[in-house]
C-alpha cells in the first residue's frame with residue numbers, strides 16, 4: 001500500500017505526521033488507501049501510543065494541503081436520492097472527535113498553503129504555526145461547493161463572523177501575517193523554525209503553558225445571536241446582488257447560520273448534509289471543469305512536454321502606446337517586468353505613459369495599490385523613440401494599428417535591431433501572423449500575443465502560432481503569461497482566432513432578433529440574467545471602447561471570411577452614421593449622462609424601425625414572439641455551432657480551451673462551464689434540431705455546421721469533435 005501519510009515520533013514525545021501526496025497533498029477520501037484514511041489511522045495510532053505526548057501535522061514539499069481532491073469531487077455522480085460523494089471515512093467526525101477533541105493536542109505546521117479542506121484540517125488542530133508567506137483560505141465557492149470539513153463553523157469562531165463570511169464569499173486567501181493578526185493562526189515562524197516551533201507549541205499545550213483550544217467550542221469572537229443573524233442576512237442580501245443563478249453562496253450562509261445558532265457541531269452536520277447535494281449540481285460541475293481546463297491550457301503537446309526550458313523574461317519592448325499598448329505595458333510592469341514603450345514622437349510617447357499612469361491610478365483609487373507603489377511601478381517604464389534601443393529586450397510586443405504593411409515594416413526593423421533570441425510578438429487581432437513576418441528571416445520567433453482590452457485587467461492571452469513558429473517561442477510566451485498572471489490559450493491562425501471567432505454569431509444573432517421585432521433592451525436584460533456581464537447591445541459599446549472602427553471593420557472581415565453564415569443587421573451602421581458611438585459620444589443604443597450607467601434612449605425606436613425596414617424580415621409589421629428561454633437559445637446556439645467548427649478545424653488544442661476562451665475572453669458564466677461544456681450539457685441533439693428549425697425559418701445564419709451534424713449522427717459529445725477532426729474540413 002502506497003504510504004501518503006507517515007509518522008515519526010521524536011525523543012521529545014512529539015509525533016510528526018507528514019502528508020505526502022504530490023502535487024498538493026490533497027485530502028483524498030475515496031478509498032481505504034486514500035490520504036484521509038491514512039491520516040485517521042496515524043492520528044489514532046499517535047493518540048494510543050504511550051511514547052507520544054503531542055502531535056504535529058505538516059505537509060511535504062513545501063505545501064501543507066490544497067484541500068479535498070477536486071478530481072474525486074468532480075467524478076461524484078447522483079445515484080437515486082444519494083450521491084457517490086467520497087467520504088470513505090466521515091471527515092467531519094474525524095476532525096471533530098479525533099483531532100480537535102482527541103486526548104493529545106494537535107498542532108498544524110503550515111508551509112506554502114492551507115486551502116479548503118487543508119485549512120479546515122489546520123483549524124480543527126488545537127493550534128497553528130505558519131511560515132511568513134503562507135496562504136490560508138477557503139476557496140470552495142470557486143468550485144460551486146461549500147467548506148465541508150467544519151470550515152463554516154470554525155472560521156467565524158477564530159476570526160469573527162464578518163471576516164469569516166468575507167473570506168468565504170470572496171474565496172481569497174490571506175497571508176500568514178494577516179492570519180496571525182486576525183487570530184486564525186497562533187504563530188509565524190521561519191521555514192527552518194516551523195516544525196521546531198510547532199513541536200514546542202504542542203508540548204506547551206500539554207504542560208498548560210499554552211491554552212488547549214478547541215475551535216468549535218470558542219465563543220469569544222462571536223457576538224450575540226441576534227447580531228450574528230443580522231450579519232448573515234446582510235451577507236445574503238449582498239450575495240443576491242453578486243451571485244446569479246447559483247445556489248452555493250446561500251447554502252454556505254445557511255451552514256454558517258446553523259453553526260452560530262445551534263452550535264459548532266450542528267454546523268458541521270449541516271455541511272455534511274449540504275455538500276453531497278451541491279457537488280453534483282450543474283454549478284459545481286461547471287466550475288470544477290473550468291478549474292481543470294484552466295490548468296490544462298498551460299500544457300501544449302509537442303511544446304511544453306519536450307523538456308526544454310522557457311527563457312526568462314526581464315525586459316519587454318511594447319511598440320505603440322495606444323489603448324492596447326499602454327494596457328499591455330501596464331500588465332507587464334504590474335508583474336515587475338521592465339518595459340520600453342516605443343512611440344513615433346515624444347508627444348505620443350507622453351500620451352502613452354500618461355495612459356499607463358491612469359491605469360495605475362485607477363488601482364490606487366480602488367485601494368489595490370499605494371501611491372508609493374504606483375511611483376515604483378511606473379518607474380519600470382522607459383519611453384523610447386528608436387528601434388535601436390530594443391537591442392537588449394527579451395520580447396517585443398507590437399501593438400500598433402491593424403495595417404499590414406506598417407506591421408511588416410516594423411517586424412523587418414525589429415529583426416535588424418533586436419537580439420537573435422528575442423521573441424517578436426504581435427498583438428494583432430485580425431492579421432495572419434505568417435503575413436506579418438513575410439519580409440523577415442525570423443518567422444520561427446514571430447508569434448501572435450492577442451491581449452483583450454483592457455489588457456491589464458482581462459485575464460486571457462491568445463497565443464497565435466503560425467506554421468513556422470517554433471515551439472520555443474510558444475513556450476516562452478506561455479511562460480510570460482504565467483508571470484503576468486494570464487491564462488494562455490494557444491490557437492492556430494484563423495479569422496477571429498478563438499474568442500472573436502466563436503462569438504461573432506453572438507452579436508449577429510442579437511442583431512437578427514432585433515430585425516425580427518425584439519427589443520434590444522429586453523435582449524440585454526435576458527442575456528444578463530443568463531449570466532453574461534452585460535447584454536450584447538451594452539457590450540457593443542465596449543467594442544466601441546477599443547475603437548468603433550475596429551468593430552465595424554471586423555464585421556466586414558467576418559462577412560468576407562464566413563460569407564454563408566454571417567448576418568449583418570443595418571442597425572449598428574445606422575447608429576454609427578449619426579455618431580452614436582456609445583459611451584464615447586454619450587449615446588449609442590443607450591444614452592449616458594456623464595456616467596457609465598446606461599439609460600434608455602427613447603429615440604432608439606426610430607433606428608429600430610429603419611433597421612427592420614431594411615431587413616424586410618417582418619413585412620406585415622408583426623414582431624415575432626419568443627420566450628426568454630428561446631432568446632437565450634437563439635443567441636447562444638449559433639455560438640456553440642461556430643465553436644464546433646473551430647474545434648474541427650483544430651483552432652485550439654482541446655475543447656476545454658474554447659471553454660476558457662469564452663469564460664475569460666467574453667465573460668461567459670464560469671458556472672456554466674464554458675460554451676462547449678454548456679452545449680454538451682444542453683444536449684447536441686436539441687441544439688441541432690433547433691438550429692435546423694430556425695435555419696428553415698430565418699435563413700442560413702442558423703444552419704447547423706457539419707461538425708455538429710456529425711457529432712449528432714456519430715453520437716459523440718461536442719467536446720470530442722477535436723478527436724474526430726477531419727483535416728481540411730471547412731464545412
Ligand SMILES: C[C@H](O)CC(=O)SCCNC(=O)CCNC(=O)[C@H](O)C(C)(C)COP(=O)(O)OP(=O)(O)OC[C@H]1O[C@@H](n2cnc3c(N)ncnc32)[C@H](O)[C@@H]1OP(=O)(O)O
Nearest residue numbers: 023024026066067068069070115116117139147148149295
Ligand atoms: C471538503 C472541502 O471543504 C472541499 C475542498 O477542500 S475543495 C478544494 C479547495 N481547494 C482549492 O480550491 C485549491 C485549489 N488549488 C489551487 O488553488 C492551486 O492549485 C494551488 C494554490 C493549491 C497551487 O497553485 P499552483 O502552485 O499554481 O499549482 P497549480 O498548477 O494550480 O496546481 C498544481 C497541480 O495540482 C492540482 N491541484 C491543485 N489543487 C488540487 C486539489 N485540491 N485537488 C486535486 N488537484 C489539485 C492541479 O490540478 C495541478 O495539477 P496538474 O499539475 O496535473 O495540472
